Amino acid sequence: MHVHNLSEQNSILNTFIAEMRNISVQKDSMRFRRNIERAGEILGYELSKTLDYQSSEITTPLGTAKENLPNNDIVLCSVLRAGVPIHNGLLNYFDKAENAFISAYRHHKHNPESFEIIVEYLACPNLEGKTLILADPMLATGQSMVATFEALKPFGTPKNIHLVSVIGAKAGVDYLSKHFTKDTHLWIAAIDDTLNDRGYIVPGLGDAGDLAFGEKLQH
Template sequence: MAATVTVVDHPLVQHKLTLMRDRDRSTKGFRELLNEIGMLLAYEVTRDLPLEPVIIETPIEATEGRRIAGKKLVLAPILRAGVGFLDGMLSLMPAARVSHVGIYRDPESLQAVEYYFKSPSDLADRTVLVLDPMLATANSAVAAIDRLKSRGARDLRFVCLLAAPEGLARLQQAHPEVPVWTAAIDSHLNDHGYIVPGLGDAGDRMYGTR
């Protein structure tokens, strides 16, 4: 049974996504919007985190509150575009650990090639959010999740800005238990493996490269 796919249709998310799709959006504006959407998606993907009771002293009296239970989360951006989500999410979860997964897509084969990996050692005890703005062919997503699982990760969630139906199918085939959060599911992939209508190459638009 395939894991759930959640389309985050909050008006602020959809508004910012529309601004990002505009081909005339500046590099600075694109980067700021990606950071902001990252924060909003983090709010949704962590909605079901477990809580535990705790007694605290307010300025008036002692009371029982609730705090997130268990070990801190791990944010795992797929380099380079996944880093665009990082600051926004860390602003909500400043104690989170960060795992960097360096993968690029070979322009000829479209296959994922790993060039860097650095991660906390105790992934088995933590919820890991895998971050990449674009779920296109899903080759990079599948490779990143494979790598994180090899380090013991068991509770993984994938967060993206845009997804193609082909990418969702590929990810669910390879890792059927990993749920996905996205701002939109677009029409299809073109012959170059880009999402249509999409927003172009997220990494290039973030950093002003071609």
């Protein structure tokens, strides 16, 4: 798997990540959502450099111009509910993309330290031969991303697969590397070192879904 860690180079993305992590700033849920969205835009821009392009002739009021334009059939799939802001950010850049949505959550059977990933709702177009962009802002253990992809398999085999996250843990990145093909691309804004006993990223930023949309009742 090709890992593109944007934190390896300084950019304005650092500011958005810092605000998302900051316990004082993240109290503003509207700003938190917008920062996730802006991170999605930047990750989408970097991802776009690897797409297929073809030359097109554009008619202007004064003549014609040649532009290289993307030539991929893109499907954006986000994991509900935390994935909505990053989905919007990607959709801001990939105007003509088709869209898929899937729910995946941790179900704690017996204690807070053990869980399974439950997938319930799924809406998806045909994926055969298309470019799949699978987005989830937090990449902790990696189990949600893998479970989501397994649920998408009946809809066809994508030509290309791009995984997009804002903050991840090394363990989650390693887990994805074992479950996705070598030509899969992971685009991520920052990778942290540690997962705690409950499988949350440290230092991370907390629960992205709760910060964006309010606390939820536990199953």
